[in-house]
Amino acid sequence: MRQKILIIEDEFLMLSFLQQRLQKEDLAVSIASDGDQAMELINTNKYDCILVDLMLPFISGFELISHIRANTINQATPIIVLSALGNEKTIVEAISIGANDFLKKPFALNVLVIKLKLLLKGHFISHTA
Amino acid sequence: MLAQDQNVLFLFDRSFDHFPLFIQIAIMIILLSVFLFLTGISYLFLNRTISKHVELRLKSIRDLVAGQLMVDLLNDKELSTHELNSWASKIISLSRKKRGYNQILIDQIIFYHHNFTGHTTIMLKSLFNKLKLAAYAERKLKKNNWVLKAKGLREIQEMTPITKEDMLKPLINHKNDDLRIEAQATYIRLNQTNPFDFFEHINEELSVWHQILLFETVTNTPNLAIPRFSQFLGVKNPSLVSFYLKLIAHYHQLDAVMALINLLNLSSALRFSNLA
Numbered sequence: 001m002r003q004k005i006l007i008i009e010d011e012f013l014m015l016s017f018l019q020q021r022l023q024k025e026d027l028a029v030s031i032a033s034d035g036d037q038a039m040e041l042i043n044t045n046k047y048d049c050i051l052v053d054l055m056l057p058f059i060s061g062f063e064l065i066s067h068i069r070a071n072t073i074n075q076a077t078p079i080i081v082l083s084a085l086g087n088e089k090t091i092v093e094a095i096s097i098g099a100n101d102f103l104k105k106p107f108a109l110n111v112l113v114i115k116l117k118l119l120l121k122g123h124f125i126s127h128t129a
Numbered sequence: 130m131l132a133q134d135q136n137v138l139f140l141f142d143r144s145f146d147h148f149p150l151f152i153q154i155a156i157m158i159i160l161l162s163v164f165l166f167l168t169g170i171s172y173l174f175l176n177r178t179i180s181k182h183v184e185l186r187l188k189s190i191r192d193l194v195a196g197q198l199m200v201d202l203l204n205d206k207e208l209s210t211h212e213l214n215s216w217a218s219k220i221i222s223l224s225r226k227k228r229g230y231n232q233i234l235i236d237q238i239i240f241y242h243h244n245f246t247g248h249t250t251i252m253l254k255s256l257f258n259k260l261k262l263a264a265y266a267e268r269k270l271k272k273n274n275w276v277l278k279a280k281g282l283r284e285i286q287e288m289t290p291i292t293k294e295d296m297l298k299p300l301i302n303h304k305n306d307d308l309r310i311e312a313q314a315t316y317i318r319l320n321q322t323n324p325f326d327f328f329e330h331i332n333e334e335l336s337v338w339h340q341i342l343l344f345e346t347v348t349n350t351p352n353l354a355i356p357r358f359s360q361f362l363g364v365k366n367p368s369l370v371s372f373y374l375k376l377i378a379h380y381h382q383l384d385a386v387m388a389l390i391n392l393l394n395l396s397s398a399l400r401f402s403n404l405a
Contacts, residue, residue: 011240011244013195013237013240013241014240014244016195016199017195017199017241020199105243105244106242106243106244106245106246106250107244107245107246108245108246108247108248108249109245109247109248109249110247110248111247
């Protein structure tokens with residue numbers, strides 16, 4: 001069975017590009033373009049990994065991460081943050097509230113793919129331990 | 130008599146000439162207002178319809194370009210020259226048929242260029258060159274509209290390694306602030322061997338905001354040849370001296386200490402702003 005990924009990103013081009021790229025890795029990719037949409041998907045579906053942007057309409061990426069880690073069926077799902085906000089404070093905050101990895105935009109696609117594969121194999125520190 | 134009856138103005142005169150003058154004037158104003166209102170409404174309606182049509186056409190081109198770029202960039206392997214050439218010729222033939230295609234292509238290539246590094250960036254730059262989009266961007270520098278000129282400059286500095294100085298230099302002292310800053314930033318980014326030589330020809334004061342933008346450009350451009358800024362401190366433009374001082378501090382150019390001490394002897398407002 002194919003592993004399920006959720007991409008939360010408000011830039012349409014980026015979203016569809018990542019969706020097509022990850023589908024090539026034989027992953028079942030769902031997408032959400034704002035915080036509300038993402039919240040609905042997170043509450044109703046179980047994912048193997050979630051890629052999230054921090055600057056989103058309606059609900060920010062930080063709030064989404066906190067919500068995922070608080071009490072959802074995706075509480076233990078690894079999360080990768082993809083964001084242009086790459087300063088030390090943002091990275092520390094994102095990881096401390098529950099993100100497993102952080103990729104600052106611009107990033108290399110191959111790096112994202114390899115990080116994702118490692119996370120899907122279970123190479124990450126669990127935030128629920 | 131029949132000819133007179135057929136004359137619209139005559140009918141108008143006959144219908145209203147028994148009213149007092151102020152009523153006639155009021156009727157004229159009302160008719161004129163109704164006419165202007167209807168013209169305005171028609172103009173808005175027409176404008177909306179045209180914009181909607183243009184937006185739909187651009188959306189279909191946007192999707193087409195996005196689809197093609199994705200198919201190309203999704204390739205994990207590097208494209209061979211032959212593959213790249215055939216892809217480029219397909220795009221070029223499409224761009225001749227569809228208006229707005231080139232601009233959308235540039236916008237999307239720049240968007241991906243902002244968001245990705247590594248192999249994808251190399252591919253995007255290669256595509257940009259193959260599709261001769263630099264020439265398209267450079268054509269904007271010859272337009273009269275400064276917004277288009279500034280857009281062209283941004284596209285050039287983002288995607289091309291070099292540009293023609295003769296096109297850039299006239300814009301460095303342009304009367305429009307935004308365009309001037311964009312031109313100076315482009316010059317710094319693209320002229321990596323001697324990026325500061327245009328400062329000699331700057332006549333205008335650099336505002337604080339202008340200095341911040343140039344400072345960001347200088348400090349964020351990779352592989353820029355950074356000179357000893359103390360050599361420029363003798364210029365007569367106080368805002369330039371102030372800008373150089375910020376760079377001296379940023380790059381810890383300790384050899385500038387003597388030049389800085391000399392600046393302390395200046396009895397102008399410059400000294401205070403520099404010390405601050």
